[in-house]
Amino acid sequence: xxxxxxxxxxxxxxxxxxxxxxxxxxxxVKVAAELKxxxxxxxxxxxxxxxxxxxxxxxxxxxxxxxxxxxxxMKGTRLLADLSALDYLCxxxxxxTRSMRFNARFLIAPASAVRGEIAGSGELExxxxxxxxxxxxxxxxxxxxxxxxxxxxxxxATPAERxxxxxxxxxxxxxxxxDE
Numbered sequence: 001x002x003x004x005x006x007x008x009x010x011x012x013x014x015x016x017x018x019x020x021x022x023x024x025x026x027x028x029v030k031v032a033a034e035l036k037x038x039x040x041x042x043x044x045x046x047x048x049x050x051x052x053x054x055x056x057x058x059x060x061x062x063x064x065x066x067x068x069x070x071x072x073x074m075k076g077t078r079l080l081a082d083l084s085a086l087d088y089l090c091x092x093x094x095x096x097t098r099s100m101r102f103n104a105r106f107l108i109a110p111a112s113a114v115r116g117e118i119a120g121s122g123e124l125e126x127x128x129x130x131x132x133x134x135x136x137x138x139x140x141x142x143x144x145x146x147x148x149x150x151x152x153x154x155x156x157a158t159p160a161e162r163x164x165x166x167x168x169x170x171x172x173x174x175x176x177x178x179d180e
Contacts, residue, residue, distance in 0.1 A: 001135060002066065002124025010024040010100045015138040016159055017147070018066040018124065019059060019104065026054040026061060032072045033084035038163065042088035043105060045167060056083040056094065059107045068119035071109055085113035087162075090150050091144050091179060106147050108154070142174045 006013045027050055035043070035056050039131035060071045060081035072082040089106040111129065120127045130138070136148055147170075154162060167180035 001130045002120060002127040005123070005125060011136050011141050013139065014141050015126075015135060016124070016143065016144055017106070020062045020066075022051065022054045022058040023061070026053075026057040028054075029057055030080060032056065032080040032082045035086060039083075039086055039088050041105075042167065046091065046169075047105075055105050055175070056086050056107065057081050059105075061085065063114070066120055066123050068116050068121075069114040070116045071114050077121040081112065085109040087098070087153055087154075090147065090170070091149070091166040092174075093172075095172045106150075108151060142156070143170055146170055146174055146176065 001015050001017055004011050004014055004016055034040075035053060039056070040052055042115045043055050047055065060083065061079060063069055063071055064079060070079075071085055073080050086107045086109050089108050091103070091105050093103045094101045118129075132148060132152055136145065140148075150168060154165065157165065167179035169177055171177055
């Protein structure tokens with residue numbers, strides 16, 4: 001996680017996850033490994049198939065760009081993402097009344113799946129592996145805190161329990177709802 005710069009218009013000076021929008025180039029690129037079927041199915045639930053895969057590619061690309069951490073391999077200057085390490089956690093959609101909006105999917109991967117040293121692009125400051133308790137004590141946006149709590153529950157569950165967890169979306173002002 002890292003701190004957004006104080007000069008950012010959207011969520012300045014708060015601790016956030018690396019991530020960002022899907023770029024046109026994220027569609028159809030070669031990858032080292034595809035998404036697990038269950039992760040792909042969850043991403044396809046509210047997105048067309050081509051976008052579902054691109055969401056995974058964008059997550060891995062943004063992780064590399066913002067933190068210097070690699071989930072996959074480099075072939076020359078080209079990233080070959082390892083999408084198989086990604087799991088779907090939940091989704092969040094900002095209120096329609098906000099000028100800056102997002103429809104974010106939160107994807108997670110085990111720390112053991114990434115390689116490299118933390119060395120960001122400057123977009124995020126104070127990049128580090130934050131223990132959950134330290135992250136929850138930091139200055140967070142409400143939605144980031146809610147996502148950390150979702151992660152805490154997901155992490156405590158067994159693989160069988162995770163498969164049975166409901167699809168969750170946060171809508172509006174952080175209202176937790178079923179995304180079924």
